Amino acid sequence: MGSTVLIKNAKYIVTPDERGERTYILRDKDILAENGVIICISSSCSEVSPRGSIRINADKHVVMPAMINCHTHAAMKIFKGSLPDKEFWEWLDKIIKIEEKIITKELVYQGSKLASIEMLLNGIIGFIDMYYYPGETVKAASEYGLLVRTGPYRPDNAYAVLSRIKNYPNGYPLINIHSLYKSDPEIIDKMYTIAEEQGLPIHIHVSETRREVYLVRRKTGKWPVQYMYSNGWLNENVILTHLNWVLSSEIPLIKEKNAKVVNCPHSAMRLAEAGFCPVYEILREGIILGVGTDGSTGDRYNLLDEIRMMLLLYRHNYWDTRLKLQYLFSKIMVDTYKIFGIKGGVIKPGWPAHLSLFKIDTARHRPLGASNLLASLILSGGAEADYVMINGGLVLTPEMKTKLYTDAERVSDRIEEKLMRIVDYYEGEVIE
Numbered sequence: 001m002g003s004t005v006l007i008k009n010a011k012y013i014v015t016p017d018e019r020g021e022r023t024y025i026l027r028d029k030d031i032l033a034e035n036g037v038i039i040c041i042s043s044s045c046s047e048v049s050p051r052g053s054i055r056i057n058a059d060k061h062v063v064m065p066a067m068i069n070c071h072t073h074a075a076m077k078i079f080k081g082s083l084p085d086k087e088f089w090e091w092l093d094k095i096i097k098i099e100e101k102i103i104t105k106e107l108v109y110q111g112s113k114l115a116s117i118e119m120l121l122n123g124i125i126g127f128i129d130m131y132y133y134p135g136e137t138v139k140a141a142s143e144y145g146l147l148v149r150t151g152p153y154r155p156d157n158a159y160a161v162l163s164r165i166k167n168y169p170n171g172y173p174l175i176n177i178h179s180l181y182k183s184d185p186e187i188i189d190k191m192y193t194i195a196e197e198q199g200l201p202i203h204i205h206v207s208e209t210r211r212e213v214y215l216v217r218r219k220t221g222k223w224p225v226q227y228m229y230s231n232g233w234l235n236e237n238v239i240l241t242h243l244n245w246v247l248s249s250e251i252p253l254i255k256e257k258n259a260k261v262v263n264c265p266h267s268a269m270r271l272a273e274a275g276f277c278p279v280y281e282i283l284r285e286g287i288i289l290g291v292g293t294d295g296s297t298g299d300r301y302n303l304l305d306e307i308r309m310m311l312l313l314y315r316h317n318y319w320d321t322r323l324k325l326q327y328l329f330s331k332i333m334v335d336t337y338k339i340f341g342i343k344g345g346v347i348k349p350g351w352p353a354h355l356s357l358f359k360i361d362t363a364r365h366r367p368l369g370a371s372n373l374l375a376s377l378i379l380s381g382g383a384e385a386d387y388v389m390i391n392g393g394l395v396l397t398p399e400m401k402t403k404l405y406t407d408a409e410r411v412s413d414r415i416e417e418k419l420m421r422i423v424d425y426y427e428g429e430v431i432e
């Protein structure tokens with residue numbers, strides 16, 4: 001904040017409209033941001049740019065809104081590539097046993113550092129998290145300028161955790177509830193009471209697998225979303241994550257209560273969860289929809305790639321192309337900010353300067369023009385950001401990358417030294 005940044009001669013600017021229904025592509029334009037806000041987009045912003053502005057030459061870049069990862073367990077980056085051949089329930093059983101034996105505050109801090117670095121390089125400026133020691137994740141992400149929304153997952157230490165998160169300017173609190181099958185109804189009620197009293201969002205995994213849906217049905221006589229509705233647990237502050245096995249009859253309940261939905265397509269496919277989040281129907285109802293990478297089963301913290309997965313999964317399951325790339329991109333850009341709870345996702349004067357600049361990679365992206373830009377960037381597997389800006393402040397530049405890679409190497413060395421000897425990543429066994 002306070003500084004002025006001039007992005008000069010951007011080859012392309014890609015932005016949704018404010019409603020997230022259309023994507024606009026501009027060519028050869030400048031962007032000027034002052035005090036964190038975009039104040040000019042034109043061919044000649046340099047004329048109004050004050051002397052001493054930071055200047056970025058973007059004639060080989062695509063400028064996009066920076067992205068928000070709406071569901072992750074960032075510190076699970078320490079388990080990268082683990083358990084690649086397990087389906088969800090085998091995976092869950094294994095990972096919980098490993099976590100019980102090895103998770104420490106320090107590992108969460110280090111894993112969150114690595115996760116933050118990876119997200120920045122993928123043009124992501126914030127994430128919604130659920131994990132042990134949430135304060136450590138906020139501390140790590142804050143060092144790199146990322147915004148984190150996270151919080152306690154049990155009532156007994158909830159207030160202490162919330163106050164630690166609020167101590168960081170980049171920390172945004174929420175209440176985490178693992179799931180309907182792992183959390184007792186009394187605990188869920190207590191967490192809802194705290195959320196209501198503190199005016200906080202609630203973040204919960206729902207209807208991720210078929211077995212979960214039947215477990216809830218057997219225990220309560222209701223399907224998960226229906227059960228939440230009848231318990232008064234659905235409202236506009238609730239973020240329902242996954243919904244791979246949601247029923248058509250449950251979608252109107254989500255709409256009626258204005259709850260929000262986040263889906264993690266890569267993780268769902270990796271864990272053989274099947275089912276399918278009906279993204280087209282959810283968007284048609286006007287429900288806010290975000291995308292997330294999930295934790296280690298997301299394999300990479302890359303949102304452009306998650307959008308690709310979401311689109312492909314929809315088409316593969318429905319045998320049609322009703323869900324258009326341009327529409328999905330613009331909805332996700334706008335809705336992920338609504339889910340996080342800050343203004344952004346649109347490149348327009350008066351909007352916060354949350355921006356990512358991706359270098360056009362000749363080998364991967366070209367031939368390139370306005371009409372194939374989105375498909376080229378997203379369907380070909382994404383790109384690496386060169387510059388990332390939060391509220392007009394640069395948190396990634398080509399010069400900063402050297403430090404980020406040095407940090408990543410140092411932290412990775414430490415994690416490898418600690419874990420690779422004692423954890424069999426393939427089988428998910430702790431050896432010592």
Ligand SMILES: [Zn+2]
Pocket residue numbers: 071072073205294295
């Ligand atoms: Zn998750």
